[in-house]
Amino acid sequence: MNNRYKLLKSISLGSIVAIIAVTVITIVGELYAPFKDWLKGVFMHHWLGKSALAVIIFIFVSFVGNILFSREDNRAKWLLEALLYVALLATLFLMIFFFYHGRS
Amino acid sequence: MSVYSLLIVAHIIGTILGVGGATFAEIFHVRAMRDGTITEEEGATLKICYTVLRIGLALLVLSGFSFLIYYRLTGQEELLYSEKLWAKMTIVFIIPINAILFQIRKIPTWLATAVSLTSWYTALILGIYHDVSHSYLEIIGLYIVAIFVVAFILHRINIHYALLREKKPETNKT
Amino acid sequence: MTILYTSLIVHIIAGLVGVISAFALLIGLLHRVPKIRSLKIWSVITFFSFILSWATGAYYYVLYYGKAVKPVILAGGAPWAHKIVMEAKEHVFLFIPFVAFVIMVGIFAAPDAILGDRPIKKSLAWLSAFVFVLGALIALAGVAISGAARQ
Numbered sequence: 001m002n003n004r005y006k007l008l009k010s011i012s013l014g015s016i017v018a019i020i021a022v023t024v025i026t027i028v029g030e031l032y033a034p035f036k037d038w039l040k041g042v043f044m045h046h047w048l049g050k051s052a053l054a055v056i057i058f059i060f061v062s063f064v065g066n067i068l069f070s071r072e073d074n075r076a077k078w079l080l081e082a083l084l085y086v087a088l089l090a091t092l093f094l095m096i097f098f099f100y101h102g103r104s
Numbered sequence: 105m106s107v108y109s110l111l112i113v114a115h116i117i118g119t120i121l122g123v124g125g126a127t128f129a130e131i132f133h134v135r136a137m138r139d140g141t142i143t144e145e146e147g148a149t150l151k152i153c154y155t156v157l158r159i160g161l162a163l164l165v166l167s168g169f170s171f172l173i174y175y176r177l178t179g180q181e182e183l184l185y186s187e188k189l190w191a192k193m194t195i196v197f198i199i200p201i202n203a204i205l206f207q208i209r210k211i212p213t214w215l216a217t218a219v220s221l222t223s224w225y226t227a228l229i230l231g232i233y234h235d236v237s238h239s240y241l242e243i244i245g246l247y248i249v250a251i252f253v254v255a256f257i258l259h260r261i262n263i264h265y266a267l268l269r270e271k272k273p274e275t276n277k278t
Numbered sequence: 279m280t281i282l283y284t285s286l287i288v289h290i291i292a293g294l295v296g297v298i299s300a301f302a303l304l305i306g307l308l309h310r311v312p313k314i315r316s317l318k319i320w321s322v323i324t325f326f327s328f329i330l331s332w333a334t335g336a337y338y339y340v341l342y343y344g345k346a347v348k349p350v351i352l353a354g355g356a357p358w359a360h361k362i363v364m365e366a367k368e369h370v371f372l373f374i375p376f377v378a379f380v381i382m383v384g385i386f387a388a389p390d391a392i393l394g395d396r397p398i399k400k401s402l403a404w405l406s407a408f409v410f411v412l413g414a415l416i417a418l419a420g421v422a423i424s425g426a427a428r429q
Contacts, residue, residue: 004387015376080401102361184425207308
């Protein structure tokens with residue numbers, strides 16, 4: 001039972017960090033062209049680069065989280081709520097960013 | 105049978121199930137509420153109506169978007185910017201949102217039933233009439249007015265049954 | 279061309295199936311006594327639909343969209359469909375598979391909490407609502423982008 005909650009907590013943390021990473025990588029790529037070019041160079045396409053980095057970060061953070069969280073740790077609900085807020089804010093932030101960036 | 109004909113059949117079946125499900129859900133709801141309570145049996149019947157309605161919605165959305173893919177792949181992209189299409193998509197999007205709000209009790213029953221019924225019939229009408237010349241805002245405006253007209257009619261029907269319910273005990277006494 | 283078109287069709291239909299199953303999941307979670315078995319099925323369908331949509335979307339987007347569709351949209355009457363709508367859509371889409379995965383694991387990990395109506399159930403319902411609404415908005419954005427290819 002506790003092991004399953006531990007997995008849920010780890011992947012919630014992994015998703016939170018992956019979503020923040022996608023948002024930061026996207027904004028940096030739009031504002032600093034050499035970074036977007038680097039993504040294209042390494043991953044064939046900048047979007048594939050963002051996708052691959054998101055998956056790698058998710059797996060790494062989930063793995064670290066699985067080591068760090070104890071079975072008794074009771075923060076599953078807190079992490080799920082944090083994921084919701086981060087996902088909502090990141091979505092709104094990217095929409096607003098592209099609304100202004102796309103018009104300039 | 106061509107792909108396009110198949111899509112038309114699927115779209116029509118989806119609409120029939122949706123409109124039929126919404127209509128019968130409302131009829132059974134009004135009928136069930138004649139005595140003021142919904143019994144287990146009546147609840148089960150309503151549940152079947154909601155399931156049929158949701159199957160219709162899924163079929164309508166899948167076949168509807170398949171039409172859009174068809175337009176995209178056959179070079180008819182200009183159809184995707186039709187105001188009628190966007191009004192229909194908005195109304196179809198309102199149907200599940202209304203169901204969610206109703207489920208979490210964030211919308212009163214009178215409004216939820218009126219929105220469901222009006223949305224399905226508006227989607228049906230917009231699907232039947234090909235040459236709708238109204239703008240997006242005009243269609244949505246008429247749709248909002250229709251919601252309140254339907255709500256008023258349903259309210260009158262409910263009052264009618266409530267009055268009958270009040271009269272019944274008196275009749276029994278005499 | 280056939281593979282490209284197939285990938286576009288699968289991308290759209292799989293995404294829609296994901297949106298529909300996220301809605302079914304949400305409605306299921308909102309019931310007083312949810313059916314765990316059907317929640318598990320819907321959560322698996324939601325997650326794998328979005329993975330399929332992601333993979334096929336990547337194929338179409340990387341190999342075809344940038345070369346053939348994007349220039350047409352930018353030269354047409356609605357360049358905002360790419361500059362604003364497509365740019366936002368392609369990036370916010372990346373959030374959905376992760377959230378869908380968390381929901382799926384949550385339902386498999388905490389059936390007792392869901393049946394016991396504990397706070398985790400509410401959190402999973404909110405996350406399902408997020409996936410449903412964002413998925414539906416992305417589908418509508420897709421229509422706007424496709425329409426702009428000829429505007």
